[in-house]
Amino acid sequence: MSQHRHPGAPGRAGAVPTLPDLPEATVARLPEYLRALHNLADAGHETVSSEGLSAAAGVNSAKLRKDLSHLGSYGTRGVGYDVALLIEQIEYVLGLTQRRAVALVGVGNLGHALAGYDGFASRGFRIAALLDADPSRVGEEINGLVVRHVDDLPAVAAEESLAIGVIATPAAAAQQVADQLVAVGVTSILNFAPCVLSVPEGVDVRKVDLAIELQILSFHEHRKASLTALPATGGSALTALPGGFAATDTQEAIGT
């Protein structure tokens, strides 16, 4: 048996060694497992099989086992995984054993909603500051926090160590905000603005674009529609599209 053991549960600070080098795809799924595990724990389960957990998390069971095997060997053959232990392990690996401070920049439509979203607090994050560039918004109180001006960022960063910056500004302002976040030492950014950010090496950016998700769904709708529209007669079924624009055809830029 392998000796992958990654102590993190026992109360020994200082014994934190090599964080396993997890595949990105695995990292992206761990939070999902964690949520499912919390549900199971609340429901009173003490152990769970890979089959059960994978069903709760909506993934293939073999994939789940392989993912968990990257963390070390925390299952018991013939029995399954200890729910509490696994929660502890995943939370450790994800760095959730310390509550991380998040700075939220942009208190517009979306930012306002994010400020009030309780899913952050319940999963190990704390909104440490709300910031906005609009002076008329500064001073407003949202969910017990007062909005400060974005230029106060250095002061905020001095007060407490910011782990993550969330950008919920219009696209035009996003790059500047990102620069300001980086300037005060933030190395992880969650960007809701529909634009690409350029940041120095070592800074992680994740992007969430609501409209993009819809467009991806739209593609699949379009595809499904075009499939069901042509039963067996290949060809003329494109009429499913109103506007009859189909024949944009492939002129292929051949000489004009």
Add this chain to the structure above:
Amino acid sequence: MSQHRHPGAPGRAGAVPTLPDLPEATVARLPEYLRALHNLADAGHETVSSEGLSAAAGVNSAKLRKDLSHLGSYGTRGVGYDVALLIEQIEYVLGLTQRRAVALVGVGNLGHALAGYDGFASRGFRIAALLDADPSRVGEEINGLVVRHVDDLPAVAAEESLAIGVIATPAAAAQQVADQLVAVGVTSILNFAPCVLSVPEGVDVRKVDLAIELQILSFHEHRKASLTALPATGGSALTALPGGFAATDTQEAIGT
């Protein structure tokens, strides 16, 4: 040999019978290209090279060319891509030539913000209905739309053909809402609730979980922190470490 030709294949100009079978990864990037192209068009560019467009979209230029090649051949060697033509093509493939109606269920914190998000309208979507299960919310007007009760869904679907359902309810209500959406014929769902939905085959579900994004960032923060805490011998020595022993002290606060 391979008659697996996509519509833009050489020679054959004509109707487009089937949508090219795009790789998922490509589909996910097309909206990004589209946004960049609109920016370029607004800036007055008529053509753009793969290098230029890929920079604007934040991807590798070879990847972009390969993605676009799946749509057919719409570039001109030595010149680049015609911006307007490419916009047209991508919008066609994504099914954005018809404005799709979106039903938004759950007008709480997040749903409220989504209802006011103008990024939907500007990218080809129209919020056709706001729905909520809470009777005290029904009747409220948001952004020119009146909130209706979720049980009115069949009536809403009868009024106009809903393409996409957006779920912004608490997790506990999400599955039931999904069932209702499916019942009225919705085959694409964007789920903001932190839970897995089970839907019949043929229904697409995409999930957006804000807390998960933060947790992924948290992992990278954790990892970066544990790396910088190591001796200054550089990162290369780290990778040479065989798994198994703890190196030095890490001040990562664990436990509690």
Add this chain to the structure above:
DNA sequence: CGCGATTTGTGCACGTCTTCACAAGCGCCT
């Protein structure tokens, strides 16, 4: 009209992710 500069489209090699299938390990029951 041909040549060089430029840029697309793609074959190929490589790395990552997924999935299957099964041996190894564990607990329970007799």
Add this chain to the structure above:
DNA sequence: AGGCGCTTGTGAAGACGTGCACAAATCGCG
């Protein structure tokens, strides 16, 4: 104690995605 059923952990194979590097194609110019 031993056997049996169940479940994990993992090797191997295949699918998928990425990026290089270059031939093919096009334009502009002398």
